[in-house]
Structure formats: C-alpha cells, structure tokens
Amino acid sequence: MSQSTFSSTIHPWAVLNGVRFGSAHIGPTPGHSSRGSALLATADLPEAGGLLLVVPRDLVLSRETVLETAKADRGLAELLEATREWATTPRLTILLFLLHLTTTRTSHSSRFTTYLSSLPTPPLPTLWPEHQVNFLSGTTLASAVTAKLSTLHREWTTLASLLADHTPSLLTWTMLDAQYRSRALELPPIGACMAPILDMANHASSPNAYYDVSNGDIQLHLHGGAAVAAGEEITISYGSHKGACEMLFSYGFLPSDMCSAGTLFLPIALADDDPLAPAKRAWCTAAPGVRISDAEAKEDEPDAADGEAPRGVTWDSDALWLAVVNEEDGLSIRAARRLDGRHDLVVLWRDSEVPHAGALRPLLEKEELWPVLLLRATVVVRQVVEAQVEGLEGSAGEFERAVSEVSDGEDEFGPTGLARRLRGLELDLLKRAEVSLDGQIAELMRHPTVTAYLESMNADSGAQGEEATEDDDLAH
C-alpha cells in the first residue's frame, strides 16, 4: 500500500471508529521515507501545549478488547477456546486475535481488519534473512534474536498442536509478533496493548508530545514549550531508558542521535567448581547476567546501579551476588517442607532468610568483609566484559567479509548499517566499562579490609605450603 493510499484509507477508518483528531493527521515522515508514516501537525501549534489526538477505549487493542470481541465473533471465540490454557498473557491473546484477522475465512469483518492490513512490515531483526542476522554476531543483540526466534518456534509448535490443520506458517507468526512488538504499549491501567493511530507516532529522543490515559481513552498531548510548525512531525518517546540493543530488537532502528549503547546485558555463569551451583540455579529466578549501563544515558535513574564505577559506567545485577558467595562465607541453601508436603529451597545468609536474589546484596553490605565481596563481584564483571569485547572484536573480520559480499552496498538504515553502528556503540561502552572496572578494582585492592584479607589468606596458604595467587583468594 502506498503512503498516500494508506493515509486516505486509514484516516476515514479512524474517524469512523471514534478517533478524534485535534491538530494531528497521518502522512509520510517528512525527509525520512524509510521511517514510513508519521503523525504530522495540521497547523502551527503554539507552545502552550494542547490535545492532539484521542483514541477511544474500545479501539485500544488489549486482552480485554479481544475477549469482548470474541463474544460476537464465533471463529475468534473458538480460537481462544482451543488455546485457552496456553494463551493467558495479553501478548498471546492479542497475537491470536491478529492471527484470526489474517487467516479468517468467514465473512465476519472486524473493524481491526483495515488497521492490520495497513500495517507495514516492521524492519525487526527477527525478520531479517539469516545472513543479515549473522552481522550481529558478537553483539548482545545476537543472543537476544536467537532466543526470541527459538521462543517463536516453540510458540508456533504449541499452536500447531492446539490448532491442527489451521496452523499459520512460522513466518506469519514471526511477522505478527514483530508487528505487535514494534507497536505495543504498556499502559497502566490497560496493560499491554496496541493503540491504533497513536502508533503512527515515530520516536524522538526529545519528543514534542506525550500520551496518557483518561477515562480509558488514550490522549496524545503536545508538550508545553514545544512549538510545532504545520507539517512538522509529532513525536513521542518509545522509552528514554531503552538502550541500542533494545531499540533495534523491538523497533528495528537506532535513533540517529544515539551516541551510546546506553545499556548492555551480559550473561554470567556460575563457577564450574561451585558446590552449590545446582541449588543456586534451582532457586534463583533473577536473570543470570549483569547490566552494564552508561551513566550519562541514565541520568534520570541515578539509584539504579549496584556498583558505581568512575567515568560514567555503572553495573548492576541481582544474580551475581549469589554467584560470588558460598558456604564458607555464610551462605546456606536448604530444602524446607511446606504445609502441602512439597519441598521448597530456602536460602539463608547466616541466620536471615533471603527471600529473593535481589535481597542478598543489602545483607552482604553489612558484612565486615563487604569490600572483599564487592571486589569479587567486580572481578567477575570485569571478566564478563572482557569476554564480550573478545567476542565482538573477534567477529569483526567475519562481519566485514560478510558485508563485502552483500550486493546492495551498505545502507545506513538497513541491517548492514544498523549492525555496524550497534557494534561500534557496544564496543565503545564495553571499552569504557573495562577502564572503569579496572579503576574500581585498583581502588578496592587498596582498601585496608582487602589488603588485610589477602595478607591473611597468603599467610594461611604459606603455612599450608600451598601456592595461592591473589585471584584464587578472591575467587572464594
């Protein structure tokens, strides 16, 4: 569908379905054809702010809307019934509804059919051809895309077992997921949903508009102080805290003014010789990794980090603290019988029960040996960062070779250009993290508690005639 056909179809559809346009309309993104459609100002808008658009509650595609629609749509009701025990989340319910609209053979025409058929193919990496996904190798996005594709495959297999001969193709399921992901909002009190027409607004790091919910309707407002000329774009923020990996994963682009990866999630593994590893794995529900963040990009969340490292890089992790302590430090894990006779694992730090992995760090901070424990954790983070740098740098040659084989050259906004930018942004953040962590480790090594601890460990190992290195001492 061309952009002008799109605007002339979707605009009357929206009005017919109760969308109230204030000073906004839909049109091609000015100066950026690769961004598709956008919301544009219909007139010069004053700096005083104001209401731009209202999307009525019943046009907001949420789990509730789908369940309501199913009351008058037998095919949808049957689909939801067949998948009832599996599709319990808003995302799956909405995806099933989109699937129903795509595949329905009945004459029942939902008012969302026009909306869905007008949506462009989102440029998300889960829809990139395999050779382009390989451009991401070494970045944190590579594992995120692999994990997402295997989740989609698992979902599709489940769907196939539930729907028998009405199963969609895996590509259809992947496409619907991408359309949902690139347009979904998390809106209290509605929850995860799609908001037609509001979802025509493109992202900007300094947006001129914002949305909220009033009596169930979604309203788009112009920010006070943001004068917009007629024809200019009305933009919103897709999330100021989202880093480069998440932006590319969920929306298929990197903001042109993004100059830091913002935040990276790196996996951590328990040591092979950790005797409590199986119990720790079974108990811990926190994501097994560490988040490295660029402090400048997170100015509005100064308290979010566990370890404040110099030069603007911070790290935080709930799972890591469990990895760096063991029985000799004061940790114990026991099986406790519940009232129903089943057993639960209980984690104790000395005599205090640890309710979840995130609660361990505050207990460790009270320890006399806290600087030693913090040093252990920081050394692990440093190793994880180093491994990621090696993976990224090690795959650079393969990336350049693969790019040189692409016949369409290097498109700045296509997978090649996006992967190149992501690689650069992630490497830059990782390198700065290495410098910061080295500084933090050096400072901790000078801490009197740490020097006294290392001396006592060396004295012990000397007395036992063993050769222990500082790294051995720090590891346990």
Ligand SMILES: C[S@@+](CC[C@H](N)C(=O)[O-])C[C@H]1O[C@@H](n2cnc3c(N)ncnc32)[C@H](O)[C@@H]1O
């Ligand atoms: C919610 S939709 C916005 C409307 C979209 N332009 C359309 O034509 O349907 C999100 C998609 O718009 C595009 N987009 C939004 N903001 C962008 C930006 N600042 N730069 C590049 N692409 C953008 C991306 O393709 C993204 O997946």
